[in-house]
Amino acid sequence: MNIISTKSNEDKVNTITEMCKLFKVSARTLRFYESKELLFPIRRGQHRLFTKSDRGRMKLIMQGKRFGFSLEEIRQLLNLYNFGDHRTRQIKQTYQLGLKRLSSMEQQKKELGLAIKDLKTQLQLCKDLLLKRGADSRDL
Amino acid sequence: MNIISTKSNEDKVNTITEMCKLFKVSARTLRFYESKELLFPIRRGQHRLFTKSDRGRMKLIMQGKRFGFSLEEIRQLLNLYNFGDHRTRQIKQTYQLGLKRLSSMEQQKKELGLAIKDLKTQLQLCKDLLLKRGADSRDL
DNA sequence: GTTATACTTGACGTTAACGTCAAAGGAATA
DNA sequence: TATTCCTTTGACGTTAACGTCAAGTATAAC
Numbered sequence: 001m002n003i004i005s006t007k008s009n010e011d012k013v014n015t016i017t018e019m020c021k022l023f024k025v026s027a028r029t030l031r032f033y034e035s036k037e038l039l040f041p042i043r044r045g046q047h048r049l050f051t052k053s054d055r056g057r058m059k060l061i062m063q064g065k066r067f068g069f070s071l072e073e074i075r076q077l078l079n080l081y082n083f084g085d086h087r088t089r090q091i092k093q094t095y096q097l098g099l100k101r102l103s104s105m106e107q108q109k110k111e112l113g114l115a116i117k118d119l120k121t122q123l124q125l126c127k128d129l130l131l132k133r134g135a136d137s138r139d140l
Numbered sequence: 141m142n143i144i145s146t147k148s149n150e151d152k153v154n155t156i157t158e159m160c161k162l163f164k165v166s167a168r169t170l171r172f173y174e175s176k177e178l179l180f181p182i183r184r185g186q187h188r189l190f191t192k193s194d195r196g197r198m199k200l201i202m203q204g205k206r207f208g209f210s211l212e213e214i215r216q217l218l219n220l221y222n223f224g225d226h227r228t229r230q231i232k233q234t235y236q237l238g239l240k241r242l243s244s245m246e247q248q249k250k251e252l253g254l255a256i257k258d259l260k261t262q263l264q265l266c267k268d269l270l271l272k273r274g275a276d277s278r279d280l
Numbered sequence: 281g282t283t284a285t286a287c288t289t290g291a292c293g294t295t296a297a298c299g300t301c302a303a304a305g306g307a308a309t310a
Numbered sequence: 311t312a313t314t315c316c317t318t319t320g321a322c323g324t325t326a327a328c329g330t331c332a333a334g335t336a337t338a339a340c
Contacts, residue, residue, distance in 0.1 A: 068208035
């Protein structure tokens, strides 16, 4: 416990294999993301060290992918989480992009709700048929 | 209005270009989907004719893609909407798959809700910074 | 009859998002 | 010192989901 590193998990850095386990991705993937400027690990000699910022970015990347966004779309939004570093003009742009992304995600959530409803209906029809055909209800 | 085709839009068939406009996709895409057994247009001579069933399937395909499912994942579920045609054993399988898909979609909806919440927070922080830097609030 | 139009089947090209493999460098351990 | 281990940089391979282009057919329009 020294004076400088009270914020231990703030300053913590991870090797590439640690990151792999943390996010269940391959090392190739992490290097690929760096080459695409989605991550910016620092270097100790040859090796990469991933900082808290990289961990935050990775979380957002995985999230974005889950919702069907491309890496390029994700990259553009990542700046929203580092805006302190940038010029006002660029922050404005990122902010605008964020608003669009937000509305797109809200739209997607609506549609998802409808699709879920449809699917439920269809599953019920399917279940009815199976029961009428004499299926054991404990199987379903 | 003849006796047979009272269900005019039930029996309606579409040419490939009509389908293209209907779903805003290319003809190549429709043929590709047929080759992957997601669509089953009938043939008048050489030409394809897309039926109501194909239109229903296309709706589901577009929906599935929107939510990030692969064409193969989508294909497997499409049978849920034609179950009359199949053997009980296969319907059961499709039904089970449908249940899994449902829970996956519900999970996705949850996560989407959280992500939306995060994004809103971040946008607010971003907005605050911009205002503090003297941005005109009418721009945002 | 020929020209235009819509459609067909191949076949090869493209992009995103990685996977895989080879060769090499440094640190640690035996 | 030798060997092992982690990591690095290239470079080429792969898969999904189409795009693009060429060559041919069939029906409709003039």
